[in-house]
Amino acid sequence: MIHYSGNVSIQLNVNREIHEVVVMPQDTLLRVMREKIGYTGPKAGCENGDCGACTVLMDGKPVKACLMLAVEAVGKEVLTVEGLEDTEIQKAFISEGGFQCGFCTAGFLMNAFALLETNPDADEAEKKDWLSANLCRCTGYEGIEKALTLAQKRIQEKNNNKR
Amino acid sequence: MKTFEYLRPTSLKEALDILKNHDGNVSILNGGTDLIVRMREGHSSPEVVMDIKKIPGLDQIQVDEDRITIGATVLLNDLGLNEVIKTRYPYLAQAALSVGSKQVRNRATCIGNICNASPLADTATPLLALNADVHIYGEEGIKTVPLKDFFVFVRKTVLKPNEIVTGISFKQDPEALGIFTKMSRRKEVDLSTVCSTVMRTGTEYRISCGAVAPTPVRLFKTEAFLSGKTLTGEVIEEACKLAEGEVVPISDIRASEAYRREMVGVMLRRALSEWL
Numbered sequence: 001m002i003h004y005s006g007n008v009s010i011q012l013n014v015n016r017e018i019h020e021v022v023v024m025p026q027d028t029l030l031r032v033m034r035e036k037i038g039y040t041g042p043k044a045g046c047e048n049g050d051c052g053a054c055t056v057l058m059d060g061k062p063v064k065a066c067l068m069l070a071v072e073a074v075g076k077e078v079l080t081v082e083g084l085e086d087t088e089i090q091k092a093f094i095s096e097g098g099f100q101c102g103f104c105t106a107g108f109l110m111n112a113f114a115l116l117e118t119n120p121d122a123d124e125a126e127k128k129d130w131l132s133a134n135l136c137r138c139t140g141y142e143g144i145e146k147a148l149t150l151a152q153k154r155i156q157e158k159n160n161n162k163r
Numbered sequence: 164m165k166t167f168e169y170l171r172p173t174s175l176k177e178a179l180d181i182l183k184n185h186d187g188n189v190s191i192l193n194g195g196t197d198l199i200v201r202m203r204e205g206h207s208s209p210e211v212v213m214d215i216k217k218i219p220g221l222d223q224i225q226v227d228e229d230r231i232t233i234g235a236t237v238l239l240n241d242l243g244l245n246e247v248i249k250t251r252y253p254y255l256a257q258a259a260l261s262v263g264s265k266q267v268r269n270r271a272t273c274i275g276n277i278c279n280a281s282p283l284a285d286t287a288t289p290l291l292a293l294n295a296d297v298h299i300y301g302e303e304g305i306k307t308v309p310l311k312d313f314f315v316f317v318r319k320t321v322l323k324p325n326e327i328v329t330g331i332s333f334k335q336d337p338e339a340l341g342i343f344t345k346m347s348r349r350k351e352v353d354l355s356t357v358c359s360t361v362m363r364t365g366t367e368y369r370i371s372c373g374a375v376a377p378t379p380v381r382l383f384k385t386e387a388f389l390s391g392k393t394l395t396g397e398v399i400e401e402a403c404k405l406a407e408g409e410v411v412p413i414s415d416i417r418a419s420e421a422y423r424r425e426m427v428g429v430m431l432r433r434a435l436s437e438w439l
Contacts, residue, residue, distance in 0.1 A: 001170065001171060001172050001173055001177055002169070002170070002171040002217075003168065003169070003170050003171075004168065004169040004170075005168045005169075006166075024166055025166065025167055025168065025169035025212065026164040026165065026166050026167060026202070028164075028199065047203065048200055049196055049200060049263065049264075049267055050352055052264060052266060052352075055266050058269075061269045062265060062266045062269060063266050063269050063270050064196075064264075064266045064267060064270070066199075067195060067196045067199050067200070067267065067270060068195060068199070068270065069169070069192075069195065069199070069212075071169055072192075072195070072214065072216075111265070111266070129265075129351070130265060132264075132350060132351040132352070133264035133265040133266055133351055133352065134264075135352070
């Protein structure tokens, strides 16, 4: 049985690196990543599980970091937007202007990235379904959708070339 | 968020001992998508948070010939995307996939949705219609409570402080047809304004609604009226009127009492009309 009380030292695997951090049991994964490790990509939007700005991937699946305790992430692989450098989805968000104020961007990137990893051949309905899990207060959804479609096209082209 | 002790047992026995040793001051942490929000807002400040995700044997959807059992830690996404559930009980799959958002469903569980006992718990209506049973582990071992008797009031269940839900099961009825409806302002990431499951098995009907009473409810009077009848336009209208009178909704931020009442009729009319 695991028993944490007061300050405890845990190891978190974020962006393929092990980070040793001291946390309290009530610290959320979001706060620990932002304030103790320094990954400020995931944003504290609503901290209520509604907006999706804090989305990270845990063992490849998108989850909301504000709805998780840091101690629950021990032994899991966490990926934040900082781990998406030089990916097709990052490039496409830049070239298609997939953001306005940028606050929701990291969350959208993580969800879009996870979709393309899970199903690179997703159809329009599936893409809309995945993107509807995040909110953009600037209502810049069109650019986000275009970015996802462009990244998908590039990934499909790459996969075809490999075949 | 107030500080607490975090305990992660690796067996049901250990979990029960923790519950007994901390008499009533334990919150069970499953997916945490509700508990963490409640703790952050100060609605809940337990001394101990007990994470049950590492208790073996609770993370399976067990499909037996005559029963299906959903383990306590089965994720909503895993339930909604399960092949057997999707093909034989699509209304349950739809309900599971209508909760929160994709990210939330990768953490949240069906049993958590039920144990929160929210009046608008989306997975409650299909499970009520399926006459599901809740399996509860306590000092006397496992006992079973029908889901309809499990809910007591808003956020209140019959679960005692020294008990833990291990899963929910229902008798297989692949012949039954069911229709799940969720009315909400936004398709994804929203709570139900009203939700319902209407089920038909032979000439019997089962109707359950969420967000129209202090707990998710079955509309037994309307069901009795429909029982054995051939569906016609008039029968459906009569049933809808009965159903609207059988629910006791309130007005809140999402809708008025009158709107909810009317929507109960609308959902029932649409569902029954599928089988005309």
